[in-house]
Amino acid sequence: MSFEFIDHGSVTSVPGFLACGVTAGFKRSGAPDFAMVFSEEPQTNFAGVFTSCTFAAAPVRLCQKRVLKNEYMRAVIINSGNANACTGDQGMAAAQQSCEIAAKALGIAPEEVGVASTGRIGVQMDMSLIERGVALAVPALAADGGNQAAEAIMTTDTVPKAAAVKVEINGKTVTIGAMTKGAGMIDPKLTVPHATMICIVTTDAVISNKTLLKILGKNAENSFNRITVDGDMSTNDTVLALANGRSGVEIAPDSAAEKLFADALLQVMQNLARRMVIDGEGATKFVEIKIVNARSVADAKLAAEAVGNSALCKTAWFGNDPNWGRVVAALGYSGAQFDPDKCDIYFDAIPVVKNGGDAGTAETDLLDTVKKSEFTITCDFNDGDCEYWVWASDFSYEYVKINADYHT
């Protein structure tokens, strides 16, 4: 099997997809803030997973309907600077109207357009900006526009995040491209078919909406749902995948091809999820928290998420502080069932806690590990065979600065 990441890959690494990023005027800075992805194939299948927030934004609710009702999605428009969340009936009408404006300009049906928004919550959409965005975007659509699009969807992100892979399935090559944004309000809990992370996936596989949704949901659980920057889930988290079928490679349900495709897509999604954490607001550290040998996956998940979201652990990581007491405290209040006297903890491969107490490793030996920009904290409960992991960033002065100053 051949599988490889494409250099500077993006949503337009996939044959038959065009994209662009333009400046519509949502951002005061004048930076690009409107992206469009377009499939040249009329019959482009699609799937989507979305935030489980009660206040799901208007574009989220609209796309959820599309996933349930519609057969094809040929275009996605994404604006950065206004979340169109908590905007009531007017917001929903704005989302619908945005699709109509794009559809008209592209010569397709409004139902074939998806929309995702990110930015300020509670502000009504300025439709003239959508109109300007669409008017600029349609002529700018290009077969090499994926990286521009990735730039236009950024908010507090410091770098654009796009990737693509080629994978050989049944002797032919399938390409999968994707872009994502999100540096704050990051703790997605994507549900099927119901994360302000936004991810747009493109592929030229031949795959049904149903199979694509199943794979997307499962992969989201093992990528975006495993990351946390600040423990705050957004009103707007959206992952949309478009499959234009141009490769001619059919991904039949429960086939070997499906496994190959799902694994390749997971590689792309994990690659982007990891980069979201590394580019997390103010982040200086990437910490993997692994709980192993737990009684249940649910226990392992409670424990991993408690450590990944602990303000005290996150500030300790920022401070290069090997204080495992904060890890232990977080495990202890997580609600996970385990025997504290059996718990071992490692920082990378170095034993830190043995049987619930100090493993005796000299603190100086731990410093080299916690000073690294990436390290793993493994908590072995020695109490079962279940596991769970999360990826978390640290909490820095810069995080506070970004979020105390974002709005004012």
Place this chain on the structure above:
Amino acid sequence: MSFEFIDHGSVTSVPGFLACGVTAGFKRSGAPDFAMVFSEEPQTNFAGVFTSCTFAAAPVRLCQKRVLKNEYMRAVIINSGNANACTGDQGMAAAQQSCEIAAKALGIAPEEVGVASTGRIGVQMDMSLIERGVALAVPALAADGGNQAAEAIMTTDTVPKAAAVKVEINGKTVTIGAMTKGAGMIDPKLTVPHATMICIVTTDAVISNKTLLKILGKNAENSFNRITVDGDMSTNDTVLALANGRSGVEIAPDSAAEKLFADALLQVMQNLARRMVIDGEGATKFVEIKIVNARSVADAKLAAEAVGNSALCKTAWFGNDPNWGRVVAALGYSGAQFDPDKCDIYFDAIPVVKNGGDAGTAETDLLDTVKKSEFTITCDFNDGDCEYWVWASDFSYEYVKINADYHT
């Protein structure tokens, strides 16, 4: 009914209680780090509520046993600088031995001594420091030593926190005194009889252990369990209450006297809980989050705690940012069941959100409120008649500084 706070009140405002704070040597700074509270009455009833952390510290587990098994507690020793948590059998032996050392010096039984520890997790106790603490404390015990004791139990606290009230019950005066510490790792979930907040309560009421425990548990739920600084629960949270009976006022179960006593004690505990939040690590704001007209108390609690623990809300408060979108996002991911379209939000009395959308108040009108050092966020779900509230601090540069530098 007469009820009043005593100026500069403390645990020693209660007749028959002595206290002191001395320097045993736990803190490198040389600041006082060892406190003792002592009741002159041989038959001093008591009760305690403790952390629900799986890794409960040795002194917590020892005091839990005392609450279940013992009749009297005449003395409590508290050290600051070593939590004696995750210290295994050796830690438990150290806690027991600490009680024995104090008992011997005081001429009472070891079972009559309670112990509470706060500080670094995972470090074995230096028993010579306990010995020195006890040796210095016993001769220093004084009828006006309560405020000294409150100082000695501080860790990252910037001010000592003590209070006392006098309440008239059945024509006689009952006094209740208390001290507390805790500025970080503050999100207590005290359970009966099982928060690193430490609180020692003294009273001269005549009250059984059972009645005192019932009141203490219920009051903890309405005071310490309502506060959050960083969302991190400690391994060492401890509330101990000692009742020496000297007032001669009997607090019979389910009597009017019990209600008067419980209410007075709640005033003291809420006073201290509020001051813990105001003195929270790096805190510049005290924010009350009230959920009203919810379907259930459980829903209201989930919602209130999500907002109180949201890093994005807390950094917005620090930044004087009226961004209600972050409040809405936190409510939305809290797991609480409510109808987003019915949700109204107020900053103090100013409408911010109406029916899930912008209430139309000019942002400049909100700025005066969010700039205040104390304000209330009320979320009206208009969906039932249940409510819950929490008190939360903000997240500042100073919080990160304190917690990135605490250890190293």
